[in-house]
Amino acid sequence: MVDELLFFMEVLVGGLLAGTMYSLVALGFVLIFKASATFNFSQGAMVFFSVLAFCGFMQDFNIPFVLAFILAAFLMVVVGLCTERFVLRPLMNASEDTVLMATIGLGYVLEGLAQAAWGVEVRRLDLGIGDFPVPWIADNLKLFISALDITAGFVAAIMIIGLFLLFKYTKIGLGLRAVADDAGAASSIGIPLKHIMLLVWSAAGVVALVAGCMWGARAGVQFALVDLALKALPVLIIGGFSSIPGAIIGGLIIGAVEKVLEVYIGPFFGGAIEGWAPYVLAIFFLLYRPEGLFGEKIIRRV
């Protein structure tokens, strides 16, 4: 009985920590959605693009770790700049769905560029953190939890606290919130929309880079990262598109439910239900609470 409980705890904790990885991807979506009500479908491609560039700088040019990270982050700022100038500004007054489709195109561009520049083979990314159980926890609590998962959890926590402070206490954060509330009104009182957009897209790019590093260290830096990033969508539906805490809680729920279902129900169906379980969970959420746990209620008028 104790063993079973321990095993359940292990599955649950493993799932929760894996969920923080989804949260990291979802965080990028939320940042952009909050500031511009744009759904950025290319976030997954940004994750792939940034981490592949990071790996490329390190492995092809032998640039040291920290410098490569800064370069990759700078590259993401450039991507943000180009996106603002060439995609978002011309589509300023277009409908939501049009912008969404344009970001699907942007995702394709980023994926193609990344592969053209750095090749298609799977790259290994070594962060110096092993993807194996931490001995101390294994000995004392009898739980096998990967060091990488714990690091991802910490990184996610730090980023959320940082973003929260940024949104809440800085002038930039105030501007961001104003733009999110009503872009027209914000620009009429002199908040520079362009700068805000650039800032948000750059921040989302850096978040993508961090998420990419975590995913890359686990699964290898490869095209499959884009598909993994799609799982951030159900996370967003559960958490709500405009809420940073929602992204975290949503990620945790998806991570935990997916692992528990896989371990306890999966065997009856031949396994691999992880692939669709999050989406079906999202459908149930959509039916009962379309705005997500923390989202704002959507009111539409004729």
Added chain:
Amino acid sequence: MKPVFMTYTKKDLINLAVCMFLSVLIIPTFITTEYWYTSILIPWLCLALATIGQQIVMGYTGQLALGAAGFMAAGAFAMFNLILRVPDLGFVGSLIVSGLIAAAFGILFGLPSLKVRGIYLMVATLASQFFIIWMIDKFGWFKNYDSSGIITAQDIVIMGKPFTTPLAMYFVCLAVTTVLTLLAMNMARGSTGRNWMAVRDMDIAAESMGVSLLRTKVQAFAISAFYCGVAGALFAFCYLKSLEPVAFDIKLSFKILFMCILGGLGTINGAFIGAAFILLFPVLLNAIGNNVFHGAIDATIISSIEQVIFGGLMIIFMIYEPLGMAKLWENIKITIKSKLSSSNIESLKTSKLKK
């Protein structure tokens, strides 16, 4: 213009006659290489049919869906099992029933569209994509307990006659595509299509005008999935000649989405233009790579460049012509016509002056 027959105008009938003339007489007499049939014409017809399905749900009803390949897989494997287990049904009967089975999945996964729209719906339809592929993959019955993972599709036999040559298969695809395209045009122009478009343009307004959202949306999803299912069955039986779930992954769904958007949302001819473009462009790019650069550029780089161009085009079209290539074609026609008529006027003027 007044319809001559059902909802078709005289212009449509002329277009149909020209298309039939081209596809039934000209193409078979002038194209004799198998490559054209097996790698271009057959997949083009199949994917155009699937794109019409996507058009119905996305272009006409305005519901952002991303699961066409899932329904195609449902249709393809339904076809395989029907021919295997119910041989009395025949090819055409199996094709219709497999379309209906796909339609049942369409209804099931289209239900969330009653509550949500936009990106939310996209996520719900992604569930169908992943679920259907997983279901086929995990339950051996669907694959007749074949362990190799790839099953060879049965030969096409209609009324006791085998249709196995590329040309014969081309005619099968052509016949099915023609019938379904005409049906789709009829639906799109009739009251069904008007309801779809009313829901697309403003669903709340449509509802208050007495259009039942439940009926319209579920109908659109069912018909869309029917088209995708039939297209998937043809795709597997005429083009791939094998059945494997991997062939219907999310990438194919994205491809069909691109065909639909680049071709032109809310148009039937856009489906054909879009499918032709997405299918032919890589062929062209490869030809350039081989003939101009003599293979100096790696094939993987070419496919990456292709992706960049598709994505870039998507952005450009969204900015400058959200209605896609069909609208572009329409604009060109109008420009030429106005040029012609203005030159006619000019010539009239000059001739009058001479008099």
